[in-house]
Amino acid sequence: MARTNLLYAQSGGVTAVINATAAAVIAAARERDDAVGTLFAARNGILGVLGEDLIDTAVLGAEEVDALAHMPGGAFGSCRFDLDPPERNPAQYDRLFAVFAAHGIGGFLYNGGNGSMDAVAKLSAAARARGYPLACVGVPKTVDNDLEGTDCSPGFGSAAKYAAVAMLEAGIDVASMASRSGRVFVLEVMGRNAGWIAAATALAAQTADEPPHIILMPEIPFDEDAFLAAVDATVKRLGYCAVTVSEGIRRANGTLVMEQDHDRKGHVQLGGAGQCIARLIHARLGHKHHWAIPDYLQRAAGHLVSAVDHAHASAVGRAAVEAAIAGRDCVMPAIRRLSDEPYRWDLEFADAAAIANLERRVPAHFIRADGLHVTDAARRYLRPLIEGEVYPAFARGVPDYRRLKLPAVPRKLASYVP
Amino acid sequence: MARTNLLYAQSGGVTAVINATAAAVIAAARERDDAVGTLFAARNGILGVLGEDLIDTAVLGAEEVDALAHMPGGAFGSCRFDLDPPERNPAQYDRLFAVFAAHGIGGFLYNGGNGSMDAVAKLSAAARARGYPLACVGVPKTVDNDLEGTDCSPGFGSAAKYAAVAMLEAGIDVASMASRSGRVFVLEVMGRNAGWIAAATALAAQTADEPPHIILMPEIPFDEDAFLAAVDATVKRLGYCAVTVSEGIRRANGTLVMEQDHDRKGHVQLGGAGQCIARLIHARLGHKHHWAIPDYLQRAAGHLVSAVDHAHASAVGRAAVEAAIAGRDCVMPAIRRLSDEPYRWDLEFADAAAIANLERRVPAHFIRADGLHVTDAARRYLRPLIEGEVYPAFARGVPDYRRLKLPAVPRKLASYVP
Numbered sequence: 001m002a003r004t005n006l007l008y009a010q011s012g013g014v015t016a017v018i019n020a021t022a023a024a025v026i027a028a029a030r031e032r033d034d035a036v037g038t039l040f041a042a043r044n045g046i047l048g049v050l051g052e053d054l055i056d057t058a059v060l061g062a063e064e065v066d067a068l069a070h071m072p073g074g075a076f077g078s079c080r081f082d083l084d085p086p087e088r089n090p091a092q093y094d095r096l097f098a099v100f101a102a103h104g105i106g107g108f109l110y111n112g113g114n115g116s117m118d119a120v121a122k123l124s125a126a127a128r129a130r131g132y133p134l135a136c137v138g139v140p141k142t143v144d145n146d147l148e149g150t151d152c153s154p155g156f157g158s159a160a161k162y163a164a165v166a167m168l169e170a171g172i173d174v175a176s177m178a179s180r181s182g183r184v185f186v187l188e189v190m191g192r193n194a195g196w197i198a199a200a201t202a203l204a205a206q207t208a209d210e211p212p213h214i215i216l217m218p219e220i221p222f223d224e225d226a227f228l229a230a231v232d233a234t235v236k237r238l239g240y241c242a243v244t245v246s247e248g249i250r251r252a253n254g255t256l257v258m259e260q261d262h263d264r265k266g267h268v269q270l271g272g273a274g275q276c277i278a279r280l281i282h283a284r285l286g287h288k289h290h291w292a293i294p295d296y297l298q299r300a301a302g303h304l305v306s307a308v309d310h311a312h313a314s315a316v317g318r319a320a321v322e323a324a325i326a327g328r329d330c331v332m333p334a335i336r337r338l339s340d341e342p343y344r345w346d347l348e349f350a351d352a353a354a355i356a357n358l359e360r361r362v363p364a365h366f367i368r369a370d371g372l373h374v375t376d377a378a379r380r381y382l383r384p385l386i387e388g389e390v391y392p393a394f395a396r397g398v399p400d401y402r403r404l405k406l407p408a409v410p411r412k413l414a415s416y417v418p
Numbered sequence: 419m420a421r422t423n424l425l426y427a428q429s430g431g432v433t434a435v436i437n438a439t440a441a442a443v444i445a446a447a448r449e450r451d452d453a454v455g456t457l458f459a460a461r462n463g464i465l466g467v468l469g470e471d472l473i474d475t476a477v478l479g480a481e482e483v484d485a486l487a488h489m490p491g492g493a494f495g496s497c498r499f500d501l502d503p504p505e506r507n508p509a510q511y512d513r514l515f516a517v518f519a520a521h522g523i524g525g526f527l528y529n530g531g532n533g534s535m536d537a538v539a540k541l542s543a544a545a546r547a548r549g550y551p552l553a554c555v556g557v558p559k560t561v562d563n564d565l566e567g568t569d570c571s572p573g574f575g576s577a578a579k580y581a582a583v584a585m586l587e588a589g590i591d592v593a594s595m596a597s598r599s600g601r602v603f604v605l606e607v608m609g610r611n612a613g614w615i616a617a618a619t620a621l622a623a624q625t626a627d628e629p630p631h632i633i634l635m636p637e638i639p640f641d642e643d644a645f646l647a648a649v650d651a652t653v654k655r656l657g658y659c660a661v662t663v664s665e666g667i668r669r670a671n672g673t674l675v676m677e678q679d680h681d682r683k684g685h686v687q688l689g690g691a692g693q694c695i696a697r698l699i700h701a702r703l704g705h706k707h708h709w710a711i712p713d714y715l716q717r718a719a720g721h722l723v724s725a726v727d728h729a730h731a732s733a734v735g736r737a738a739v740e741a742a743i744a745g746r747d748c749v750m751p752a753i754r755r756l757s758d759e760p761y762r763w764d765l766e767f768a769d770a771a772a773i774a775n776l777e778r779r780v781p782a783h784f785i786r787a788d789g790l791h792v793t794d795a796a797r798r799y800l801r802p803l804i805e806g807e808v809y810p811a812f813a814r815g816v817p818d819y820r821r822l823k824l825p826a827v828p829r830k831l832a833s834y835v836p
Contacts, residue, residue, distance in 0.1 A: 010594075013595075014591055014594050014595065044596035045596070047596060071590070072587050072590055072591060073587075073590035073591045073593065073594040074594035074595070075594070076594075077594050077595075077596050078594055078595055078596065079595070079596045080595075161815055161816070164815065164816050165721055165816050165817065166715050168816050168817065168819065169490050169491075169714075169715065169718040169719055169720055169721065169817070170713070170714040170715050170718050172489070172490055172491035172718060172819060173432055173490060173491045173714045173717065173718035174714065175491065176428075176432050176491040176492035176493070176494075176495050176496055177431075177432065177492070177495075177496055177497070177498075178462035178463070178465060178495050178496065178497045185713075185714060203814075203815060203816060204816060206821065272693075275690075275693075290713050290714060291711070291713060292711055292712055292713035292714060292715050293709070293710055293711045293713075294710055294712060294715065295588070295708050295709060295710035295711075296587075296588040296591045296592065296603065296708060296710060297584050297587065297588050297710050297712065299591065300587040300588050300590060300591035301587055302587055303583055303587070303722060304721060304722075306815065383814060383815065386815035386816070387814060387815040388815070389809075389812055391807075391809070394807055396621075396801060396805060397579055397582065397621060397724065397801065397804035397805040397806070398579070398582050398583050398586050398621060398622060398804070399583065399586065399587070401586065401590060403624065
């Protein structure tokens with residue numbers, strides 16, 4: 001069997017376990033040195049391919065690869081960058097394939113979400129059109145859990161675990177502080193269009209009286225009066241109320257609930273829904289209010305990784321290498337659920353082109369009829385994804401995340417000028 | 419030796435380890451059943467004493483006491499309530515001593531911060547004035563680390579560890595996302611008047627180029643131009659910048675930097691400094707900006723407790739019981755540092771009255787000359803306090819915090835009407 005070189009890259013928002021996928025890719029490629037020559041990693045995703053900024057992963061010792069599996073962030077750098085359509089910018093694709101050719105790349109593994117699957121589909125089509133032999137494999141990753149074609153997305157389980165633990169712990173804190181006027185706590189979690197992380201906070205509760213008492217998801221238009229009535233009833237019953245809100249909740253007219261804060265290009269910067277909700281409660285009901293916005297902490301919490309999520313992330317990395325070696329093109333290894341309890345799963349392969357740019361939202365049967373919480377069906381789906389703990393090593397009080405030295409390999413091509 | 423009953427209560431903002439103190443109080447009292455009859459706990463701090471809402475801690479089994487030691491929040495409930503001066507409201511003290519007398523209380527253990535030490539001092543003086551035999555013992559607790567008379571405050575080490583880990587993990591995340599315009603991340607931590615938790619995020623870094631690049635503490639007036647210049651220089655050097663900010667930073671004219679959000683009584687609600695700083699950077703320098711506000715999560719993170727902090731919290735609880743048995747009045751067990759590295763410590767006793775209402779701020783020699791970071795002296799002080807990990811048991815993906823049943827003992831007095 002002729003050996004080929006592979007290229008791995010990370011894309012989009014990083015997760016607590018994307019490096020577990022990277023470590024599995026490296027380990028699998030090393031085990032298959034009968035088929036894989038060099039495994040390169042591109043720095044900063046597809047931007048590193050365009051810039052011919054490549055790392056030979058052989059620089060990492062075995063112990064470093066093991067450590068990589070427990071590090072948050074994207075060790076090789078990530079980016080948010082969409083490829084142009086090939087017909088509009090053929091020069092961009094000329095460059096990508098020039099880099100592939102210069103380094104003997106026969107397989108490209110792109111580790112990302114919906115947008116990355118779009119890149120996989122475009123590159124796959126372009127390779128076929130050019131007659132370049134490339135196995136283009138999407139490797140799923142997103143905290144948002146919004147990828148179609150897979151039962152869940154690696155990265156989500158750990159974000160979900162973080163959010164559930166945050167609600168559990170903050171909820172105990174809030175409950176223990178006596179107040180005559182009532183106390184309200186709002187936890188804002190990620191989710192612009194899909195409420196998966198918010199839904200997962202339901203796993204903090206053992207009974208309906210435990211936090212979170214209300215979960216606001218983007219799938220349901222925000223009804224201010226119904227929401228405030230539910231808060232009021234909860235405070236009257238328990239003396240406090242804990243609310244989870246997805247950053248992207250909208251009113252029935254489509255406007256975002258959060259304060260809008262436009263950046264220089266007019267992009268909306270999210271991050272204010274929790275504050276808006278907390279202030280609304282305070283203004284209308286008069287309760288003491290606190291809000292927490294974990295922001296990046298929820299997707300970077302290497303100290304609180306779900307063992308199931310970690311196993312998923314590793315498995316898709318290994319499967320992607322096998323797929324590339326087998327010459328499977330435009331596919332994405334996906335998680336298939338076999339049973340909820342005990343949780344059993346295996347892998348299947350999905351068509352990356354069919355997944356690209358789709359967005360899986362929380363389905364109606366996972367959302368309680370009043371739109372303010374989740375159903376038992378949601379709990380059955382979510383629970384296994386946060387189970388088990390994988391702790392990093394600690395040193396001097398903090399996780400002992402390695403500082404990896406990742407020198408670029410010498411460039412073979414002229415600089416890229418877009 | 420005649421046996422006496424003790425009364426334990428929790429006060430002020432709770433911490434990740436205040437229940438470790440409670441568990442140690444219970445365990446120590448059980449071991450000293452030669453001297454202690456019943457150990458009561460008041461529900462919701464001093465409010466529970468006034469309301470004669472008492473729990474006999476004998477209801478907790480040994481296994482529950484062990485579990486209690488690893489639960490965040492205040493298991494018996496806490497409150498923010500200041501006793502009136504005895505001369506202004508003698509009826510309040512009449513009630514307190516009536517409750518003490520009705521339940522045979524010879525020792526009162528109040529677990530709190532500066533305000534609680536004030537309560538200890540007032541109760542102690544009132545007991546002496548009345549000739550009521552009471553050993554009034556303050557038990558230190560605050561995430562703010564602002565108690566005088568002790569090298570550090572139980573509760574702080576775990577909040578500091580949480581904040582350092584948050585900055586480490588989010589910093590890795592931010593660093594891994596490529597951006598042409600530069601990225602800025604702001605972590606807002608607790609600290610209205612003292613920057614201890616903010617300072618502790620310095621422990622995330624191994625070099626000056628690692629997050630946090632800037633630490634803003636309330637001890638130093640916020641200088642917008644100097645700050646923005648430091649952010650700009652960091653982004654130019656590294657491509658991104660991570661900033662820690664205490665919630666209570668103020669400008670030179672004394673105004674809070676955060677957006678002011680007055681509640682109905684005109685009290686300022688803190689919680690917006692991070693957002694203000696992030697938006698300022700964005701408006702003036704144009705960088706992409708994110709901010710995180712862990713809020714209660716940083717003081718409730720039972721899943722990320724410092725082993726040293728946990729040991730401190732347990733030790734002060736045990737010492738408080740011994741002090742009460744010995745009839746020591748108006749004292750507070752305090753942490754005494756014997757050496758930084760290896761870290762060695764023991765306990766001493768401080769005068770609770772001398773501590774009451776003081777506030778220990780970060781000293782000048784812990785703050786870098788430019789006011790934008792900490793010194794090595796600060797790191798030497800802070801490092802031992804976050805060391806070691808104490809994990810709670812997990813069940814079904816989240817910490818297995820017990821739901822304790824804590825029935826009130828029958829009241830012996832008429833209801834209290836303030």
